[in-house]
Amino acid sequence: MNQTTTGPAATAAAHESAEPVLAARGLVKRYGSVTALDGADLELYPGEILAVIGDNGAGKSSLIKALSGAIVPDAGEILVDGCPVRLPTPIAARDAGIETVHQSLAVSPSLDIATNLFLGRELRRPGVLGSVLRMLDRPRMRAEAARHLDELGIKTIQNPNQAVETLSGGQRQAVAVARAAAFGNKVVIMDEPTAALGVRESRAVLDLILRVRDSGLPVILISHNMPHVFEIADRVHVQRLGRRVATLDPSGCGMSDAVAVMTGALDPAELPEGALAPGAAS
Numbered sequence: 001m002n003q004t005t006t007g008p009a010a011t012a013a014a015h016e017s018a019e020p021v022l023a024a025r026g027l028v029k030r031y032g033s034v035t036a037l038d039g040a041d042l043e044l045y046p047g048e049i050l051a052v053i054g055d056n057g058a059g060k061s062s063l064i065k066a067l068s069g070a071i072v073p074d075a076g077e078i079l080v081d082g083c084p085v086r087l088p089t090p091i092a093a094r095d096a097g098i099e100t101v102h103q104s105l106a107v108s109p110s111l112d113i114a115t116n117l118f119l120g121r122e123l124r125r126p127g128v129l130g131s132v133l134r135m136l137d138r139p140r141m142r143a144e145a146a147r148h149l150d151e152l153g154i155k156t157i158q159n160p161n162q163a164v165e166t167l168s169g170g171q172r173q174a175v176a177v178a179r180a181a182a183f184g185n186k187v188v189i190m191d192e193p194t195a196a197l198g199v200r201e202s203r204a205v206l207d208l209i210l211r212v213r214d215s216g217l218p219v220i221l222i223s224h225n226m227p228h229v230f231e232i233a234d235r236v237h238v239q240r241l242g243r244r245v246a247t248l249d250p251s252g253c254g255m256s257d258a259v260a261v262m263t264g265a266l267d268p269a270e271l272p273e274g275a276l277a278p279g280a281a282s
């Protein structure tokens with residue numbers, strides 16, 4: 001993780017000067033007669049949390065799946081640091097530096113925290129054998145896991161040897177976020193990270209997302225929870241009928257206007273001055 005300037009002012013400045021870290025241009029995805037993505041665009045800039053909101057069926061999941069290599073779009077392109085990339089699999093997306101925390105979390109409850117953090121990327125002891133045959137370096141994984149948790153200020157988890165099944169929903173979410181932050185070197189995507197959590201646990205996860213951003217990793221946050229979105233997002237991408245219809249500045253746009261744009265009750269052109277994010281194409 002690298003240090004960078006973050007937050008709304010940094011994001012506005014970033015639009016003037018920087019290349020998006022991750023961009024989608026004209027993505028199309030059809031499932032039979034259903035068009036899930038209908039020319040979807042997205043830009044994520046350095047140092048920002050970009051929330052993606054939209055009504056049920058607006059194409060949020062399809063957009064995120066395309067960016068995380070879970071589906072291959074029928075048309076359009078994805079760019080990382082301005083360069084077109086192909087993401088035919090989740091592994092290809094990870095190799096491109098894009099880590100996704102899915103709603104299902106994909107943690108293994110019976111395994112300990114350190115093992116979960118390094119799942120599929122285990123650290124092994126040095127030796128002459130091929131890398132998969134060498135013994136796991138458990139002490140190093142534990143030490144590294146403790147370091148990652150500490151770096152992100154995750155204080156509710158004391159012991160990386162603890163089995164994940166003994167953790168609360170919020171703590172499991174924290175492990176999944178720590179894993180994404182540890183291995184994502186460009187972008188972390190989080191799909192409804194607070195959906196199943198209570199008030200206190202949600203608070204801890206929102207703080208954690210802010211720390212991930214402040215550690216230098218821009219974040220895409222998919223959420224139906226408007227108060228959470230408006231509390232932590234630097235910009236808000238509104239997805240409707242398979243495409244982006246507006247990018248909002250949460251400091252200049254009310255939540256009710258955002259919902260109205262999302263549902264189609266309000267044309268983005270009718271939004272008050274300052275509601276659209278600077279530099280937003282739409």
Ligand SMILES: Nc1ncnc2c1ncn2[C@@H]1O[C@H](COP(=O)(O)OP(=O)(O)OP(=O)(O)O)[C@@H](O)[C@H]1O
Nearest residue numbers: 031034035036054055056057058059060061062063
């Ligand atoms: N595997 C699939 N097969 C058929 N149709 C699909 C499939 N995945 C998504 N769709 C359809 O594509 C459209 C967009 O779905 P998507 O899940 O991307 O929207 P969403 O904004 O994430 O919705 P939600 O908030 O309800 O999860 C919907 O009409 C959905 O029914």
